[in-house]
Amino acid sequence: MTSDARAAAVPPAAAGLRERKKAKTRATIRAVAMQLFTSQGYAATTVEQIAESAEVSPSTFFRYFPTKEDVVVTDDYDPLIIEAIRAQPPETPVADAVLLGMRQVFERLTEQEWDSERRRQELFRSVPELLARQLQATVAAVEMLTGVIAERLGVPPTDFGARALAGAFVGVSLTFLPPGRPHHFDSHDFDNVREALIGLRTHLEPLQP
Amino acid sequence: MTSDARAAAVPPAAAGLRERKKAKTRATIRAVAMQLFTSQGYAATTVEQIAESAEVSPSTFFRYFPTKEDVVVTDDYDPLIIEAIRAQPPETPVADAVLLGMRQVFERLTEQEWDSERRRQELFRSVPELLARQLQATVAAVEMLTGVIAERLGVPPTDFGARALAGAFVGVSLTFLPPGRPHHFDSHDFDNVREALIGLRTHLEPLQP
DNA sequence: TATTAAATGACAGCTACTCTCAAATTATGG
DNA sequence: CCATAATTTGAGAGTAGCTGTCATTTAATA
Numbered sequence: 156m157t158s159d160a161r162a163a164a165v166p167p168a169a170a171g172l173r174e175r176k177k178a179k180t181r182a183t184i185r186a187v188a189m190q191l192f193t194s195q196g197y198a199a200t201t202v203e204q205i206a207e208s209a210e211v212s213p214s215t216f217f218r219y220f221p222t223k224e225d226v227v228v229t230d231d232y233d234p235l236i237i238e239a240i241r242a243q244p245p246e247t248p249v250a251d252a253v254l255l256g257m258r259q260v261f262e263r264l265t266e267q268e269w270d271s272e273r274r275r276q277e278l279f280r281s282v283p284e285l286l287a288r289q290l291q292a293t294v295a296a297v298e299m300l301t302g303v304i305a306e307r308l309g310v311p312p313t314d315f316g317a318r319a320l321a322g323a324f325v326g327v328s329l330t331f332l333p334p335g336r337p338h339h340f341d342s343h344d345f346d347n348v349r350e351a352l353i354g355l356r357t358h359l360e361p362l363q364p
Numbered sequence: 365m366t367s368d369a370r371a372a373a374v375p376p377a378a379a380g381l382r383e384r385k386k387a388k389t390r391a392t393i394r395a396v397a398m399q400l401f402t403s404q405g406y407a408a409t410t411v412e413q414i415a416e417s418a419e420v421s422p423s424t425f426f427r428y429f430p431t432k433e434d435v436v437v438t439d440d441y442d443p444l445i446i447e448a449i450r451a452q453p454p455e456t457p458v459a460d461a462v463l464l465g466m467r468q469v470f471e472r473l474t475e476q477e478w479d480s481e482r483r484r485q486e487l488f489r490s491v492p493e494l495l496a497r498q499l500q501a502t503v504a505a506v507e508m509l510t511g512v513i514a515e516r517l518g519v520p521p522t523d524f525g526a527r528a529l530a531g532a533f534v535g536v537s538l539t540f541l542p543p544g545r546p547h548h549f550d551s552h553d554f555d556n557v558r559e560a561l562i563g564l565r566t567h568l569e570p571l572q573p
Numbered sequence: 574t575a576t577t578a579a580a581t582g583a584c585a586g587c588t589a590c591t592c593t594c595a596a597a598t599t600a601t602g603g
Numbered sequence: 604c605c606a607t608a609a610t611t612t613g614a615g616a617g618t619a620g621c622t623g624t625c626a627t628t629t630a631a632t633a
Binding site: 286287291294316319320322327330347351353357358360364 | 569
């Protein structure tokens with residue numbers, strides 16, 4: 156949703172053997188890949204190496220992840236955030252609902268999940284191509300956010316006000332990933348986003364229609 | 365600055381012969397590349413083809429553009445926008461100064477420049493990898509925008525308020541590139557961005573510190 | 574004009590990614 | 604439990620983006 160909060164999914168407990176095996180393979184590939192990336196660097200790690208470590212063929216790697224970048228970029232958190240926002244009481248103002256929803260998802264992460272999340276962020280910071288793809292995913296997520304916001308406001312999802320609010324959220328959130336300087340996004344940062352939004356009002360005030 | 369307003373630069377009139385030749389080569393490569401992209405498609409056009417059409421070797425192509433993507437993504441407009449914002453009278457409120465500055469640069473484009481700009485936008489819409497890289501460039505531009513805003517506000521460029529405002533601008537602007545639907549960004553859209561920002565105030569109002 | 578610096582082209586090599594086809598594995602109906 | 608159908612997998616060949624090296628050409632300088 157913001158450019159963070161993404162990690163490996165836990166394979167669902169029950170399902171056909173086929174499904175479970177696929178989920179396990181996918182998780183394994185991602186795990187060993189992240190391991191190799193953080194130890195040798197992203198560029199220095201070849202798909203062949205990943206495949207070998209995961210004990211699959213390179214062909215299989217590409218069946219699970221269309222590109223090498225997808226191993227890092229893909230995640231399953233966005234739906235959780237949407238749901239969390241939807242779960243906020245109706246009397247809560249939209250802006251608060253969004254902030255609280257995002258925050259809650261982050262707060263529920265286990266220590267282990269935070270760990271892989273930090274490694275992901277580290278990769279985004281050091282590998283420009285990954286950041287680019289991550290931003291693309293983020294922009295796509297704005298669509299979803301627009302959806303929930305519109306729902307809450309009781310307007311159609313095409314409403315410009317809803318779109319603009321979603322855009323502002325994401326735009327402001329992105330500024331908390333400072334260039335270069337290693338700052339790991341954590342749930343505390345939502346307070347900062349909140350304050351930033353409040354500060355925004357000062358500058359928007361003078362705008363006359 | 366937003367994800368638009370980028371095109372080929374006009375080679376400066378005077379300079380050493382070397383400089384002029386380089387500028388001409390660069391412009392030629394970009395021109396023939398854009399031509400091929402729009403006629404055959406981006407993926408279907410190989411660097412070898414571009415090099416041949418531009419009458420240079422593939423090696424030379426990569427000396428001018430580090431990647432095939434850079435042919436489309438690179439531009440020289442950001443400095444113009446920054447300058448235009450700076451040129452706004454000091455009594456103009458920041459938000460207005462930014463909007464007016466951006467708008468002016470767009471208004472000064474020639475019909476020819478608009479044409480290539482539209483082709484660029486078309487490529488961003490149809491080629492995901494290009495959009496990703498473009499977004500990366502956009503985020504980088506937020507830094508510059510933060511700089512001017514901070515300047516105007518008389519605060520250090522690290523100020524969170526300045527960063528947040530810059531982020532909000534870009535975030536809101538991005539929402540005017542609707543997914544899929546072919547809408548070409550033009551200078552008129554700045555009125556919409558302006559209205560969207562005004563609408564934002566309603567939702568930010570209820571936020572309590 | 575002679576010398577120096579820069580731009581270019583040819584070539585080799587690596588790797589991400591695609592496609593095809595045969596072998597292996599899992600699901601399903603009797 | 605077995606036969607058959609549907610998926611998943613691996614192997615191998617091929618394309619193209621990109622990097623690096625080195626000799627050759629072209630522009631700048633004295």
